[in-house]
Amino acid sequence: MKTLTALFTAAALSVAATAALADVPAHEISALEKAGTVQPLQKLAETAKAKHPGSTITDSELENEYGRYILKVELRDAQNVEWDVDLDAKTGEILKNAQDK
Incomplete structure (x- = not known):
């Protein structure tokens, strides 16, 4: 019985961790921008590119x-x-700027 309880606990923690770290679906982004929850993603992308002049975005x-x-x-x-x-995405603050290894 203890093993079964441990398995359920581990599964619940795994689901909670996944929910806490989630990609935002594309159809929700516009609403987040309109509500002011996040800055326009184009503006944020330009901020990122400004850190590396002449760069191109390969993924975001x-x-x-x-x-x-x-x-x-x-x-x-x-x-x-x-x-x-x-x-x-709300403040525009750069949290990480690291060379990909």
Whole structure:
């Protein structure tokens, strides 16, 4: 019985962790922008690109991490170096600016 309880507990924790870290579906982004919950993603993407002039965005996603919206942007600069830039989607603050390894 203890094993069964432990399995249910582990499963519940796994589901809770997944719910706390979730990609925001594309159809919800416009409503978040209109409500002022997040800044326009185009503006945030330009902020990320400004950190690496001449770069291009190769991927991006908006995530809800424990109630905080984070825009994760992957860039490739003019020297073909890849960068990961994470921004607080509400404030525009750069939370991470690291070379992708």
